[in-house]
Amino acid sequence: MTISLFIEQTLNGLQFGVMLFLIAAGFTLVFGIMNLVNLAHGSFYMIGAYLFATILQRVGAFWVSVLLAVILTGFIGALLERVALKPFYRRPYLDQVLATLGLILFFNELTRIIWGPQPLNVTLPGALNSSIPVIAGISYPVIRLVILAVGVLVALLLYLIIAKTRTGMLVRAGASNRTFIGALGINVNFVFSCAFSVGAALAGLAGALAAPILAVEAGMGESVLIFALIVVVIGGIGSFRGAFAAAILVGLIDTFGRLLLPPLFGDISVYLLMAAILSWRPQGLFPANG
Amino acid sequence: MLSVENLESGYGSSRVLFGISLSIQSGEVVTMLGRNGMGKTTTVHTLLGIVQPTAGHISFHGQPIAGLQPYRICRLGIGLVPEGRQITPNLTVEENLVATARGPGPWVLSEVYRLFPRLKERRRFMGAQLSGGEQQMLAISRALLTNPRLLILDEATEGLAPLIREEIWRCIWELKKRGQSILIIDKNIDALTQIADRHYIIEKGRVIWQGSSAQLQAHPELSQRHLGV
Amino acid sequence: MTDLLQVDNLTKRFGGLLASNALNLRVAKGETHALIGPNGAGKSTLMNQLSGEIAPTEGKIRFKAQDITGLPVYARTALGIARSYQMTTIFNGFSALENVMLAVQAHQGHSFHFWSNARKESSLRSPAADLLARVGLQSRANVLASNLAHGEQRQLEIAMALASEPELLLLDEPLAGMGIEDSAQIIQLLETLKQHHTILLIEHDMNAIFSLADRVSVLVYGTVIATGTVDEIRANAEVQKAYLGAKQEEKGFQHA
Amino acid sequence: DDTIKIGFIASLSGSQATLGRDLLDGFQLGVDSLGGKLGGVPAEVLARDDQGKPDVGAQAAQKLVERDRVPIVTGINLSNVLLAAVPKVLDADRIYLSINAGPSELAGKGCSPHFFNVAHQNDTVPEAMGLHLNQIGVKNLYIMAPNFAAGKDMVAGLKRTYKGQVAAEIYTQFGQLDYSAELAKLRSVKPDALFVFYPGGMGVNFFKQLAQAGLKGEIPVYTVFSTDQDTLPGIGDAALGIESTAYWSEQLDNPLNKKFVADFEKTYKRIPSPRAAMGYDGARLIDAALKQNGGKFVSADSFAKALRTVDFKSIRGDFKFNTNNFPIQDHYLLKVEKDAQGRLVNTVVKTITTAYADAYAGQCKMAHAKP
């Protein structure tokens, strides 16, 4: 492997990694903290992408479209939590899995009805749609660099909020003591709803950023969902540090696996990674919350 | 400051409270006594809105609070040390304290650390890593840090070593002197009769006796019959 | 007196914290040995190491002269150690009798039977019924465990522990959360168990300790600072300072 | 019964959904253009979604023949789905008429008198591309395709005619989304040209990422089935200038075709793809064959005979069935350009082959098989 191929692949791996982190972070918020396995989390990713593509067509301005898509997805998340998911907080995982599986089917079909089966075309404005030289001889797509930057930024911001603020503590305290945290003066429902819609918004952000790279199509959420799940589990449920480390690890392993390993092992490298890590540490890399 | 009239509630289809009435004046220390499973904890939970009342009135400082969400009731000034401690296992000791702290008031972090130096030693530990007794200290401190007008202690000395238990009684004594209103549920009747102003004996979801410490001591047959002492 | 249980130089480190600190303990066959000490002294941690739920950092545990330090929980049970938990742990979905039947079955060790109905086997039912009778639960045999009162659940737990015919019973705060009446009942039960089993008992209820224990060990900061008879311990100045308080507890606050 | 039921299976969801939709819309337009009738009899099209999965398609086929008792099944876009589903139809003694997927397995030894393909045999289209690459002198070609039946056919076809060197032959997962790893590898190899086969959603992803990586200008790209109107709007300008081979184009100049394209645009507000065109042709072929049999499906044998012998005018121009029931037809070189209204279309650059037959017909031993 040449140095330049190595560097380009590393960038690809990192970019895929932060993308996974954006999705996994929201999933961790909802799953690790509120104890809700929301498989429909991938649907927010899809919704974010569709909204972004639709808005971009009207507005034309990239960042405005991203922002609007993120806010709207967060809003849809809040709505969904209220309407459909509230009763499932206290249900066993299995019920949550099935109910949200049902939601996936619903959202996929709904987007298909609204936007049709044709993938949406997202053409980026101006410089974003090009590639720039990163080091001698390699030019790299600007949009992928943007994803990398946004992902790292969001990760930092999240870390600060979760680790250092009182809101962060409440979020971490989460479901473990819902009733009594409430009796101590915290509006737990509100905190949860907010956390849920922030999680949805993060997935929406991932979707909006992915839209220019990937086909915006119904069902796009499921393929990333599994990887996001793997990230959450490898990292240790409820751990943001873990999710970030695992996301980067998974991103790199998958990218390099496909380049270097024979096809079968390239396909299953991430699953092997998870099996290996869990048989070594059954609670994931960073089991403690935080 | 707190008045409860004919409170009824229960879990699902099973009725537990059948018309509890009690009141607490400012600065008073009041207890609820009774054998296991008579509805003391259920009364507390109903006061705080954790369990919904099915009938009756509750007012706190003249404001009706029945049916409000627990967090709203708490914010009106009720601090709970719940039965079974209920501390947050995945937050550190200090985070447990800070997360729900509310001012202004006399209780700040340094003050509870003065009260329980052990917690200060353990302040970077996760809640789950504390011993049973340490968790109990944490639960008390956490309630104090909400600077409540009414403090409710539900079996707050359970599982504590004698020395610490003594410390807690001393602390409650101190709070009482400062004018703190307190509702206590505990098994140590001897200690309670010395510290509390008035007592309610609960049996099968009803108040079957109320009176002062002196009255309680004057009628040992009461304790024998209703408390199993 | 032969030592049934020997704990030597047991050390358990949680990060920087020494929950057990070069701890030595001897429990003699047939005695009821109480373990007291301040909160966080490491009593439950010791119990968990004895039962095998957590592994010590250093040190040795011997039972009937056999080194059991590395054995898993179920293997220790087979050797004759049984425990009850500080928090009640029973099978909520089973009746009281089924709870004990499962315990009896474990002791019999024939569990790879796939065909005959276990609930109808008299070789499980009758020993289980006997055990329930021993703890005074015979009339509650068919009640779902989750519907038993708190005190009854503790009794059930003890019945399950007895099913393995253990030589050593580890009891962690069996009176926790129990009313005065229920406590009296459990104490009475323990009085009878005493006669057939060696018991290691953790309690903060001094009345119970003083009426039940043959010997008492005091644990402070992960170390046994004193072992002796009830009277010796009560008189021990160090113990008073570390644990009991200058006077008997209930009167403590008066001078405040 | 006074209606004729047509079983129609296609990918109506998943990454290949645009292909399925175009096939169905084209077919439906064909039926509608005949007044809702086929062979003069009111027609009912029973559309089923195979979700792009062979087992789902097979299941659907079984239901159509066993429960709905349709005499004719058509539609399937994916070769692997077709291979799983066709036996269900043929075992029940019904007719399968393919309007898209044309796997080699069914063209050679596995051919059947009751199986027809009005669209293409998979290999032929890339074979035409191979000829073109030879003509323009490509020496070192990088090949990419998804790892499934049609992908393998496409590569086999290409390599049958292409004479230069193969720099690499990469098979990716079917339905893969991100090609960044493969593109990095491609960049490091620096071939003369790139050939890809990425239908549907895969194509959208691939070409967008190719352009973003700045590789499109550097390496000339050739393709089949991947820059048609069922993917083109999704890819957008990243497809401009890409050349492909095909046997039909929306720009093909003949009166029948012009009418079809205009009708389709009017009905569905978009430009038809070859899938839509073949759906349309398929409906008209069934119509013609049924008419010849007096509007009745009597038996699979008699209907098959009608399909083979009926005089049928395809919108693509010259067309006839070979001995293996696959087409003999012309192939063109197409190029993605913008039309007068600024829309992306496939303009016809030139004709590459005429009356071209697939390579497998010789292996097909059927009773009727004399040219």
Next chain:
Amino acid sequence: MQMPFFKPLSRFAAIPRIPPQVLVAAIALMLALFPVLAHIIDTPFYVTLLTRIMIFGIVAVSLGFILGFAGLVCFGQAAFAGVGAYVVLIMSDHALNGVPLMTWPFTIQSTTSAFITWPAAMLVSALVALVIGLIALRTRGVYFIMLTLAFAQMIYFFFINLDAYGGEDGMRLAERSSTSGLLNLNDHVVFYYVTFVILALVYIFLRRAVNSRFGMVLRGSRQNERRMAALGYSSFRYKLTAFVIAGAIAGLAGALMINHGKFISPAFMHWVRSSDIIAMVVIGGTGNLMGPVLGAAAILGLEDVLSGYTEHWHLVYGPLLLLGVLFARRGLYGLLTGRGADND
């Protein structure tokens, strides 16, 4: 915090309750007579559909066994079935082409006989389950779910990359397994009854098993694993045994499946298919063995009906799934019998 609005449907008194024994007998009787009925009203297709439902019922029961009684939420049950199907397919393929299964270190000729290939399918699936169980059973809860999912995906990709047997495209079974002339498996009705008998045997075996000593240990470890260890049980061995049994049964269902549909592709082993099986178990009712069969019937039936109406049937099916989980807490079985878990 209370949620009186979402009262479980099974609490509504108005729904008539059927005693479990009656329900089981009724279902058995209905299944036994169905082909006759179908013949009379001339709808042979439903024999095929019901065969399919029963095959999925077997897979669902095998999952219901470990899920409901041992608390093991396995996201790979479809993969076990898939492995069984591939075993039969590969053996038959070799037999029909006269290619030995292996030539080194000794030669093994293959066969199409059901008496060899079906047990082989069970055996291989059981072995796969054993390997997966050895690793996955060291974890609990969501980690267990994810590990089984990961292994299922590995199996899925293994077959995708198995180009010799169709790879991604899957492969057809040329002809159904032979039975030394005993039965004509090509006959829809014969095949139906073979499936029915196997379902019945599996049900009876598991039914005995869950009430046996072994079953009590499983139920115990589902409720309280810590306590089980303290009683002296090594839960791991029992759970592993149950997991392997479930794998073997799923493998047998796979053997039936390939004979029924004569086609298998890796897509069948994708995790989404396993989630369908889980849906069958949960919708049918966990903690008993008839529930999964009811669930298989309900879900495949619903799919059959809805997909006949509109291609957008997921729009209805998705929310129905959610509502089903929300309201029928103890599943169809609970709804019909008024019984929940552990009353089997």
